[in-house]
Amino acid sequence: MKVSQIDLQHCKAASAIHSQSLAVKQTDISVIQEPWINKGLVSGLDRRIGVLVCEKGAAGLGPRAAVFIKGRQQALRLSQFCSRDLAAAMIKLKRKKDGTIDRVVCSAYLSCDSVEPPPTEELINLVRYCADKGLHLVVGCDVNSRRTVWGSSDTNKRGTALLEYLSSVELDILNKGSRSTFITSHKQKVINLPLCNHRLLELISDWWVQEEHTLLDHRRITFSLAAKAGLESTGIRRNPRATVWSSDKQELGWRLQGPCSHLSSASVVESEVIHLQSSIIQAFEAAYPAKPKVNKSKVPWWHGELGKFGPSSRKLLNRALRTNKDTDWAAYTAAQKEYN
Structure with a gap:
């Protein structure tokens, strides 16, 4: 599974180039900071080929974090953690042989204007949730912090606070060497960090800062996320109009049979909601299996x-x-x- 991370700096033209890259290249997940905003909403991404996860910004400002996932049947938005500066989704990946594997993908923008040192409370809560549930977690961050550990030429207080937190929760930094991820005429810095929890580190490879031009000061970061078993190809599609709904209802009834748990606490309610959502998705997939898809999408912004x-x-x-x-x-x- 191919993952990319980029800070688009709210640039329309850069969004066009990034959308073109998503359509042409085999990128499965794009973790975005500062997407292009039009009328308070994230724009410039072709939603015909994937699903966008983000929170509407306060007072029409628009979100500063988003996750774009190819394939509409893969993502479950984790609403309880989403904010203007954080977007999180649970990705259900099918193994080729049996079962599924859940992974949480997050985009986080750690603003340099914040009074409190990084990370944000929303990110802390998400990391704690994944640790409690035993979930794999990938985070793409624009940290706006400096620390020599991840390749910066110097260190500031924000970088020290962030490094102390990452060490305390066993979040690993994927950056290798000191390749700059932010380049201007006056400075070259490393402020874009992909992170993952320790249990996922061995499955990540091919980290790289791309040299292709993006019209931005920020560079695009890419890496591969493997699985212990093969995953179903993302180049697939399902046509809801061709679904056998009687079969879908039968499959759903079979998955939901049995008494419902007593809703005695928020955690029990959350567990039942996830079970219901998963059952609906699995019933639909069983009623109409996926078919290979040839991507003929055109990017409206590209010329x-x-x-x-x-x-x-x-x-x-x-x-x-x-x-x-x-x-x-x-x-x-x-x-x-x-x-x-």
Whole structure:
């Protein structure tokens, strides 16, 4: 399973490029910070090929964290943890042979304007929930914090507080080396961190900071998430109109048979809700098995000019990084603004 992480800096053109990448490349999950916002809502992502998990921002500001998952039957939004700066979903992945495996994927934006040191209370609660339930957890963070441990050139108080927390809950940092994830004319920093709990670390590979141009100061991070057993391909689809609903009702009745637990506490209610949601999804999948899908989606934001712009803008960035001259950085910044 291919995962990508990127901070889109609320940029429309960058969202177009990212949407194009999702449609063309075999990316299963995209963890996004600062998505492009239009009228208070996340925009620029093609929801025909996947599901978007995020919270509507306060006062129409829009969310600063989102998760985009390909395949509409895979994601369960964890509403109790979602906020403007955090989006979380439980992904149900089918094994090829038998059973399913649950994983929680989260996008977190740790604002540098926050009075309290990172992490946020919402992220702390999510990490605790996954630890209590024994769930695998992947977190994509824009930490806005500096610590030499993850490749920064220096350390600040936010970075120290965050590192102490990560160590206390056994969250591992996936970054390798000191490849910068944020590049401008004045600084090159590592502030974008993918994290995972310790039980998942051995299943993650191919971490990399991509060099492809994104029209952003932030770079795209990618990595692969394997499973102990093979997973069902994500290139599939189901047509609800072709579902045999009588079979669906029979399957659902079989899964829900037996007495309901006494709803004596919030945790019991939560468990029953998850059981009901899982039963509905499993009954539907049994009534109409998935079929292979050929992705012919077109990205509405993509056009020829953006395609031509990528190589030329990348050349300007390479020249600026090589010479570090103000004139070269100004030329690169002007090229960015032209398409933003």
